[in-house]
Amino acid sequence: MLKVTNLTKDFGRSRIINRPSFEVGKDEILSLVGPNGAGKTTLVNLISGHIKVTGGIIEFLGQDITFASPYRRIKMGLARNFQITNLFENGTVLDNIRICLFSNYGKIRRGILPATHYKAITEEATELLDIFGIGNKEKLFPPSLSEGDKKILDTAMAFALKPKLLLLDEPTSGVATGDKFKVMDTIVAAIKKEQVACMIIEHDMDIVSDYTDRVLVLAEGNIIADGKPKDIMAESNVKEILFGVRD
Amino acid sequence: MWPIYILNGLYFAAFIFLISLGLNIILGVMGLLNLAHGSLYAIGAFMAAWTITRLAEGASIFILLPALLTGTALAALFGLFMEYFLIRPMYKRALEYQLLITFGALMLFEDVIKMIWGGEAIYASTPFVLLGRVNILGNPYPAYFLLVMLLALVVGVLIWLFMAKTRIGVMLRAISLDREMATAMGLKINRLGTFSFVLGAALAGFSGALVVPTTPALLGFGMEPLILAFIVVVMGGLGSLKGALIGSLVVGQTRSLGIAFFPEIELAVMFLIAAAILVAKPEGLFGR
């Protein structure tokens, strides 16, 4: 589905992403781990088209999208959330989801009938909010949501674009430890239900091993390990990089 | 005639540079577009013109000194008041309010000028006449224009030295490069903001005072130069002093040639150049 080959990204003279190559298969849920500054978010930004690639190739669904606009990537089915939640703060939770659906169905050019007139879209938005467990908060404005709910809403918005591949940048950062698993349960259940492939950046190794089938370990801009969570955690060089300990 | 066109272009560039320099310092350090900048320029001009008419009898060229001094000082004083009472409450407000408050200040200042000096034009050409004309390649050319260029150059170099060598200058540059970082470093942004605003106002007043011997001080005196300064800022990039210099040279020469050869579309040509620059570099020549 997604194929990244020898990707590079330079900021000034320093190389942040250094020739990683990997593939993401259909329906696969994998996690991307690595120490701070390894380039995880940069990698997501490159794949989503948020920043420009220096070298290498990104293919999605068999097409070269290395230089495609973010808009085209979204229309092809590549969506993402944000590590720092990125919501439309002057709209209600429902509005936030609805605008994504309007965009997905190509209806944002409709300029005459009120948004509330599109009943099917409103219904779908409500359903989506129910799937993500925040249906009872549809009338609230984002600033009044808890950090966990904001994260869920942010993910739900990416999800509303009906992606084939969803990139989630730390969907549980900033969420209280006790709520992390609840948030992940909700998100992963929704992803599995719609059979969306998903790449999750995550710090918490418990979450990684509980929710994902495969782990990519990124260090200094390149992939140094790729495999099942259990096997990866057993490798000593990974431990050293992730936790700074040596066996 | 060509040397004269070029010289005229340099003269226009000199005084537009002085105006856009002040505008750009305020833009860079405070992130504020001062729509009343032209009025501060006009205040400097009126004050200087008034001073010159008071002292005109039997005066020498040194009459220009008190004129420049009073013009600059009054504009700086207005700038200080404006910053303290109007701009300071706006630091944390949205852009719309910041721009509108300077627009309000513009309306106030235009009428304050009318209140102080009346609605009549003030003629203060004494220094211009006193300096007479010099011969440039067989063409008589007003020496005063050369003086303006020289003073603009001196001021430009002084500001550059100030920004590059002094502690305050370095701090000001740090703020305009990265405001958050500068705050984190513990720079007193507000006080430096006040300083840069007053400096910008003083530069506006200075340029007004310098220009007024060549043209009578009228109501709405600052309107046209302000627009030219805006074009300079757009060309050169917001907040860039180097951009202000290059932009002024382009605008000055275009204006000089425009007046000579294509007066009807002078401004249009200027805009075409600006548009071409923006297409190639959307943030202006030296913008970030």
Added chain:
Amino acid sequence: MAQLKSFVRPGLIIYLVVISGFLFLPRIVSTFNLILFQYGITFAIVALGFNLLLGYTGLLSFGHGAYFAAGAYGVAMTAKYFPDLFSLEILIPIALLISFLISAIFGFVCVRHTKIFFAILALALSMLLYALLFKFYHLTGGSDGLYVKIPMLFGHTFANMRRPQFLSGFYHYFLVGMFFAAYIVMKCIVNSPFGKALQAIRDNEVRAELIGIRVRRYRLYAFIISGMYSGLGGALWGFVNGHVTPDVSHWIFSGELVYMTLLGGFGVFAGPVVGALIFNFLKLYAMGSTEYWMFIIGATLIIIVLVLPGGVAGGLARLASRIKQPSDKGAA
């Protein structure tokens, strides 16, 4: 409570009162005040469009006088060069077309930028139009401007009428009709998916791009719509004023448009309309009472920015919600 609300529809009642008030105005107020009101209502149309850009898309233009001038000069130059076409049903589309063209060209340049750069660029471009109108005097009348005679309508001429008669008769109803049409269309736009997309761009440009809204293009759409509203307002203003000058494309005039919008409050849909009507009376009475009218309206602007940032309508809305809250508690 909910039943009562759906039965009475307070919004509808307010609309009906306002519409009938506007329609009966020629019988109530003097011709002088009526014409003053008509100036206000043409500005209100402009302000409605202006607020689509400022309040809903988050872009502050200091150059909307240009599109106002496009509409006004579109009408005046048609009068001069194509007198046969001088009929309202043709002139209004002409004004819309010309303001569309100019706002599309200028907007294309401006929407690559935001915030201050956008404001300054919009300002500079309007001054370009000003300079052209000023300098091509053999076409545009230069600083003297152009005369706008009384138009026809579907072959019916009002030629034997004097302007005040025309304005307090047919034209008043035409103007009120155009205003409400413009109002309703704008109300539809801001509530539509398109309007929601603009608000999404205003709130969070980065996210808007990443949910598949082409930010720059939508900004341009908003720019053009608001430009055409300015053009419509400019054309209708031209008939009221009877005379157009390049001043309307000067950035000071654009600044007054911003002033009106803020005076009324750009956070409330009807705010700019209120602002336009108030501004017009304020300016006229300031001009009538002192030589230093700029000082008065400048000081007013500063006071509003400092103490009433939500504008008049925003202030009223806040007051209303404060009065409402205790009564809601009482009902519960």
